[in-house]
Amino acid sequence: MAIDGPAGSGKSSVSKAVARALGFGYLDTGSAYRALAWHVLDRGADTADADAVIAAASDFPVRLGLDPDDRTVRVGDVDVTDAIREPRVSGAVSGVARVPEVRAQVNELFRTLVAEAPYPAVVVEGRDITTVVAPDAPVRILLTAAPEVRAARRAGELAGENADAVAAALHKRDASDSAVVDFLNAAEGVEVVDSTELDFPQTIDAVLTVIERLRGAHRG
Numbered sequence: 001m002a003i004d005g006p007a008g009s010g011k012s013s014v015s016k017a018v019a020r021a022l023g024f025g026y027l028d029t030g031s032a033y034r035a036l037a038w039h040v041l042d043r044g045a046d047t048a049d050a051d052a053v054i055a056a057a058s059d060f061p062v063r064l065g066l067d068p069d070d071r072t073v074r075v076g077d078v079d080v081t082d083a084i085r086e087p088r089v090s091g092a093v094s095g096v097a098r099v100p101e102v103r104a105q106v107n108e109l110f111r112t113l114v115a116e117a118p119y120p121a122v123v124v125e126g127r128d129i130t131t132v133v134a135p136d137a138p139v140r141i142l143l144t145a146a147p148e149v150r151a152a153r154r155a156g157e158l159a160g161e162n163a164d165a166v167a168a169a170l171h172k173r174d175a176s177d178s179a180v181v182d183f184l185n186a187a188e189g190v191e192v193v194d195s196t197e198l199d200f201p202q203t204i205d206a207v208l209t210v211i212e213r214l215r216g217a218h219r220g
């Protein structure tokens, strides 16, 4: 199953809940981009420098699991689970995401993880899953919400951060990211779920309803 959408649309939380409900694996592709951004910064480099990003990616022992109840991300032996959500990483991550060699490398990792998954299916979420990573997935969903609603949700998570600054950073990141892949418009055959007017349980239900319908259609 493939789920894309802009920052704060609910991809992670909704995908995780859906994976739990169905007994599927869950892959947060953004965490790999975030971990690489963390790794570049940890080496004292700048993510705006594509050559430095490529050099860091060539020595990037990232470890990601598919268990929806365990979001641990490691680079080598370092647990970066919390560090990759910090504003300094969010502010740097678009730099790594715009390097084509990096995208090709992480996409290979994602396909391998899914192919070797000990689950009947995996809910994979990101920006280009419905279009590039898994365009043949039986279920493809674009999860959206109005920009101000997404910013408010993200600000709610980052307690202690200034809400206006969080909103500005989120919109800036969406603008950079959408120059690389289009996750604001649904590709042909991709179902849109707009959660602007839905609460969290309603959004999960809306996604489960789409999955039920498409899997039914798929089985014929």
Ligand SMILES: Nc1ncnc2c1ncn2[C@@H]1O[C@H](COP(=O)(O)OP(=O)(O)O)[C@@H](O)[C@H]1O
Residues within 6 Å of the ligand: 005, 006, 007, 008, 009, 010, 011, 012, 013, 014, 153, 154, 157, 195, 198, 199, 200, 201, 203
């Ligand atoms: N429909 C919804 N209504 C209210 N809050 C939501 C909804 N969907 C997600 N959230 C909350 O919004 C925040 C951002 O969601 P998240 O899953 O991290 O988004 P994304 O992975 O797309 O950036 C989380 O705190 C999540 O619990």
Ligand SMILES: Nc1ccn([C@@H]2O[C@H](COP(=O)(O)OP(=O)(O)O)[C@@H](O)[C@H]2O)c(=O)n1
Residues within 6 Å of the ligand: 006, 007, 008, 009, 011, 012, 029, 030, 031, 033, 034, 093, 094, 097, 125, 126, 127, 128, 129, 173, 177
């Ligand atoms: N499939 C993906 C997933 C994430 N990304 C990049 O990784 C960053 C972090 O993704 P994320 O899903 O953790 O971001 P949020 O939506 O959770 O804020 C994005 O801002 C993109 O730059 C990407 O380019 N392609």
